[in-house]
Amino acid sequence: MQIPIVDSVYFSLEEALEGSSAPSEIRKQLKLISVSYISFDGRIHAGQMVIHTDLAREVEELFERLLEESFPIEKVIPVGNYGWDDEASMRDNNTSAFNYRHIIGTDVLSNHSHGRAIDINPMQNPYFARNGLVYPEGASYKPLIPGTLVKDGYVVSYFKHKGWAWLGERAENTDYQHFQKLS
Secondary structure, three states, rough: OOOOOEEEOOHHHHHHHHHOOOOHHOOOOOOEEEEEEEEEOOEEEEEEEEEHHHHHHHHHHHHHHHOOOOOOOEEEEEHHOOOOOOOHHHHEEEOOOOOOHHHHHHHOEOOOHHHHHEEOOOOOOOOOOOOOOEOOOOOOOOOOOOOOOOOOOHHHHHHHHHHOEEEOOOOOOOOEEEEEOOO
């Protein structure tokens, strides 16, 4: 069996949350999980993700399925590694969950702020904002490229089967990278 390549540098939840401005009532609801995945180099990698405690086991199962299906994921590293800069994390094509922040261009907290949203491969699956900008900068949506999420693909279908909403189906503010689960 192949030894996974370790992508994440954190070892504890406290270290993964260091520097976050999240209030303690939110921090108490978070858990650090480890996931394995096939990266774009075709090898198994290991990463870490901060997620809401209620969703931890389910997200581990989702990533087990993605590994079984050989869906490529560039990397999975807590956003704290990027100084809590969402755009830096996206530019690095990092798959992530918790990040205490507002929805781009608003004063509304993102579902990422509660660990109830996951962004997968942002460079393949960009966010098209209301202001006409594409995040991350330089990203483009090409459904035939490996690692891209598509409406009728098995990744989107499996997440939806588990009760997750995919914002890649919105007519406006299409967010191909974003899955969220509110309950």
